[in-house]
Amino acid sequence: MSVIIAGKIDAIMPHLFILSKDSEEYRSILESSSLPELIIESELTEECEIIFGAPSSIRDVLDKLPNLRWVQSMWAGVEPLLDPSLRKDYILTNARGVFGGLMSEYVIGYLLAYERKIFQRADSQKNKVWDKTLTGSLRGKTVGLLGVGSIGADVAQAAKFFGMTVRGFTRESESSEHVDSYFHGGQLLDFVTGLDYLVSILPNTEETQKIVDAGVLNALPSHALFINVGRGSAVDESALLEALNQKKISGAVLDVFEQEPLPKKHPFWETPNLAMTFHTSAPSLPKDIANVFIENYRFYMEGKPLKYQVNFERGY
Amino acid sequence: MSVIIAGKIDAIMPHLFILSKDSEEYRSILESSSLPELIIESELTEECEIIFGAPSSIRDVLDKLPNLRWVQSMWAGVEPLLDPSLRKDYILTNARGVFGGLMSEYVIGYLLAYERKIFQRADSQKNKVWDKTLTGSLRGKTVGLLGVGSIGADVAQAAKFFGMTVRGFTRESESSEHVDSYFHGGQLLDFVTGLDYLVSILPNTEETQKIVDAGVLNALPSHALFINVGRGSAVDESALLEALNQKKISGAVLDVFEQEPLPKKHPFWETPNLAMTFHTSAPSLPKDIANVFIENYRFYMEGKPLKYQVNFERGY
Structure with a gap:
């Protein structure tokens, strides 16, 4: 049920959880970007509908997120989320355009x-x-x-x-x-x-x-x-x-x-x-990857198609 | 005195001497380019009005060329020809655009x-x-x-x-x-x-x-x-x-x-x-350098200004 608070509908204030070893850096970039409506959770809760993070970590929490609607991967590669045993009832976007x-x-x-x-x-x-x-x-x-x-x-x-x-x-x-x-x-x-x-x-x-x-x-x-x-x-x-x-x-x-x-x-x-070269060719730099999230978040809030959607069938 | 041979004036058939350790390669490139009127000498003669070569070698023959009009350097650097004791009564062009x-x-x-x-x-x-x-x-x-x-x-x-x-x-x-x-x-x-x-x-x-x-x-x-x-x-x-x-x-x-x-x-x-890196950054490759000569030779025969003229005062 939606509750109206100060003229806004609670249901459209999305809860985000950031799942990365660099969570603090990402949080600080997102907070300084004044994204409309966004609530950044400090712990993983059932309310979270957006996850922004590393696929290998997200994989382990997929079944704890009844309200999950969108996952923004911090990596280009999303193999950990493609396992046939995992749910695929959400929008998965990966990091592109920065590498x-x-x-x-x-x-x-x-x-x-x-x-x-x-x-x-x-x-x-x-x-x-x-x-x-x-x-x-x-x-x-x-x-x-x-x-x-x-x-x-x-x-x-x-x-x-x-x-x-x-x-x-x-x-x-x-x-x-x-x-x-x-x-x-x-x-x-x-x-x-x-x-x-x-x-x-x-x-x-x-x-x-x-x-x-x-x-x-x-x-x-x-x-x-x-x-x-x-x-x-x-x-x-x-x-x-x-x-x-x-x-x-x-x-x-x-x-x-x-x-x-x-x-x-x-x-x-x-x-x-x-x-x-030890998998160093194109590091995911938080300021670059955060920009991918920020751009997509604006599309998300406007109800527009997100960029860099992964097709679960093709795997990219 | 000009002698007319088969409708052409001998005086406008310029004599070229190539002065380089790669003379044979340059000669073969120029010969296959069918340059109009050009006579490529196999020895340095007084008739030579064009010299195409390495500045360090050209320097030593400058006073043997009464008819010299144009020197096309195979190098970008022409220091050897800038010595105050040397003649400067000819057009000096260097190799540019290829390096x-x-x-x-x-x-x-x-x-x-x-x-x-x-x-x-x-x-x-x-x-x-x-x-x-x-x-x-x-x-x-x-x-x-x-x-x-x-x-x-x-x-x-x-x-x-x-x-x-x-x-x-x-x-x-x-x-x-x-x-x-x-x-x-x-x-x-x-x-x-x-x-x-x-x-x-x-x-x-x-x-x-x-x-x-x-x-x-x-x-x-x-x-x-x-x-x-x-x-x-x-x-x-x-x-x-x-x-x-x-x-x-x-x-x-x-x-x-x-x-x-x-x-x-x-x-x-x-x-x-x-x-x-031992002065290897931009080698003078004969096919590239020959093209500089070929282009300039066409201008020369048309009486147009040559490209890449060196100003003897400035030194480049």
Whole structure:
């Protein structure tokens, strides 16, 4: 039953709970943004209809929220909430639009480190060798993006800025103007043939499991570099290990792994031409992620469609 | 006296000599470009009116060329031809427009290596440490460009692409739309105050000698990174050494030095937080440099002003 207080209907004053190790920082950002009507609870109560937090934590409280209407994930990846055993009777939105810039910096940074021989030059300096080896360039190279959502579109734009040709592999969408040619479904091997760089930005879904397998790695030129900034599950790690050890490809840069943190005994730690970055490519910075919530909250209060809704069927 | 051959005037068939260790490659590119009227000499003769080559080699033949009208330098830097004892009764054009992309890749590459802690992550991998240290970002940072010619304008554009604020220090020009604010003359210390990154792209002229001195380095914030892709002469190397050793700035990336190759005994080799790249930032690639010549040759034959003319007084 709705109770009218000072001209407002209590039912439309939504109760929010923030579920994150950085709750205090988020609360302080939201409080200073004077969001209309919002009640930020300091404990999880049955009244909460909005949860803003980390999917791995939200998963454990889903059945304590009879009034749940909307979950805003602080991450791009929402796998913990997709488990078939979990309820899906709410709107799930993820964090998008904030990682593209960081991911572009990461991808361009490691491509340049590779072409510019940044590690080799550091070794030459150590050995006091005036190393005039010619550097490579991004200009004229061809990059293939496995997955072209909002992050992929930003990476595509950065690749175009540096004069690359950009191929995109997607389920069906062809929405980025910065992708020169799109590939879908059965065209995976055509997509990778002749690439200088293969970059996976794929989420973890049933369809993306081990999509980067021996077949894909064998189809790449031997000078190709592989970068994974999506999810570790998209890669057949044994096949990648073999491709690197047998020099079927030139190198790999991995931000994500099947198991994280990577077990100490995993051979990746010592695989030649493999650089790893410990899932740091695009950190969720509270000020960025809070802005996603704030924008969506305004839509929520106006009864408009929320941005970045996750389709529970597709998983992204 | 002009002799008419097959309807053409011999006097307008210019004789070219190519003076470079890559002469054969240049000759083959020019020959396949079917340039009208051009006669490419295989030896240096008195008839040569055009020289296309490396300034350090051209310097030695200047007095053997009574018909010299135009020198196209294969380099951006033309110091060897500026010596007061040398003739200056010809048009000198340098190589421009081809280095900007490579220089941008270099600058962005090393800024990203710094922000993304690329070397630190490599060490963590070596030590099998799952290193979740937060990465930095270029977005929102302020870069100061010492010298904003055609290369600087390209670096400015790349910096804007990554969301940086761009300051430019020039003699007087304010021609790049990608520079947010310009500084000149006595404003050097204002220009560097508060910069996250200082990038020198200055040529070697009287006015740029040791412009990056103790005063400039002291005015930089302690977290600042200094990059030199211009000429080594623009830096007071002792002052830089002291700034790095005393951690007055966070680091330096040097492509150029007062003396090259850098002497083995120079303390830079072992200075902490100094990365060096041995004058490789923007190699003169024959296909790029040949295009500069080809374009200018067409202007030359049409009697139009040549591009990239060097002002002997200013030295660039």
